[in-house]
Amino acid sequence: MGDRARDVFRLVVEAYIESGQPVGSRTISRTSTLNLSPASIRNVMQDLEETGLLAAPHTSAGRVPTETGLRLFVDAIMQVAEPRAEDRAAIESLIGRGGPIEEAIGNATAALSGLSACAGIVLVPREEPALKQLAFVPLSDRQAVAVVVGGDGSIENRVIDIPPEVTPSMLTEVGNYVSARLSGLTLREAQARLAGEIREGKAALDKAAQALIARGLALWSEDMARRPVLIVRGQANLIDDSAAADLERVRQLLEELEGKEEIARLLDRARDGEAMKIFIGSENELFALSGSSVIAAPYRGADGRLVGVVGVIGPTRLNYARVVPIVDFTAKALSRLMA
Structure with missing residues (x-):
């Protein structure tokens, strides 16, 4: 593409991006510094149309860039600056x-x-983030904030209901167990390990604490599954x-x-x-x-x-x-x- 054709093509594309309307030769002649007559610009636009870079929609006298033309503009002509x-x-x-x-x-x-x-x-x-910490912060006798800290630094929390037999010391016990036994695992892996240790009698937790951890892990696992x-x-x-x-x-x-x-x-x-x-x-x-x-x-x-x-x-x-x-x-x- 020669310099003149390149300049006309660039102006057509920029005018089209600005207005969304077909661009005519008179528009380019009036708004540019090309010092070309509308007839000369029209001839260049015709050549660009024949090469597949411009198209004339319907019966309009103006031209619009084709997808091929836009690709050429993006790859080889447009000038990209730093964001404002x-x-x-x-x-x-x-x-x-x-x-x-x-x-x-x-x-x-x-x-x-x-x-x-x-x-x-x-x-x-x-992918699921790795689990770093699962903690429960008491709000009242029946509610606590469940906090999950991911290995990627993400932090999420939910308010959940807790059984009346769960005590503040049990909530601390839950946090210690997760840090020692489940940290570094994905939610799915943590669920599997907890289930295995409970099944084999290796989980040094009472049933209420076991249920609390399982519930917290299940809550986030379900959230991950539902997330778009x-x-x-x-x-x-x-x-x-x-x-x-x-x-x-x-x-x-x-x-x-x-x-x-x-x-x-x-x-x-x-x-x-x-x-x-x-x-x-x-x-x-x-x-x-x-x-x-x-x-x-x-x-x-x-x-x-x-x-x-x-x-x-x-x-x-x-x-x-x-x-x-x-x-x-x-x-x-x-x-x-x-x-």
Whole structure:
């Protein structure tokens, strides 16, 4: 592609991303410094259409980039800068509020959704975290706060009912047993070991304490099983003013977002590499009908291994130059939080 064609192509793509409308030669002539007549620009646009980089929708005189054209723009033409200071501050503020890791992950999707005007997505870890501590803090004679500390630093708590025969000293005994015998195991492994030691008479606990630990482990195991692998926030952002002319595409995308397992499998592909992945339209079969794009980046745990994926889903005309660095920064912020 020559310099003139490259400049015209870039201007068409940027104008289309901004407006969502077909871009005509007069628009480029009026708003650019190319010093080319509308006729010359029109000829260049025609050449770009013949190479498959632009298309003329319906009978419009304007052009829009094809998916092939968008891929070329993203890979070879657009200039990506660092996220704006206010964007970085917004992301760090939401993610760094404290609380469970799951809350920070949910906040990451909210941050991405708000800043990108797309749907924010986060693929959470599939594996159970290792158990570090299980403790029960009494609230009253009949209730206690069950606290689980994971090996990854995550902390979660639930208020549960306890039998009347359970004493504060028994709650301490439970904590000591978990630290000595179950620390470092996943919830599933801890349940299996506890059951085995009870069966073999090796658990130095009375029946009430045994039941309390088993109940606490079962509570978190059930929570893990019910948790969605994928968190999606901000679907409403996909229904903006420009969507009115293309409601069928938006309806299709919203239906696709309901298929979380399929999207999770797509995002798993982003875990295979070290860097960000960008899927544009029908490059992925899942979004062939809605013509949507996904920008996703992996984030890492304390040991440096890949844990999950964070990103956005939106129309193919999303502002890649702005959204790509935002997604990258969010992934790095989550990695720092988990380190």
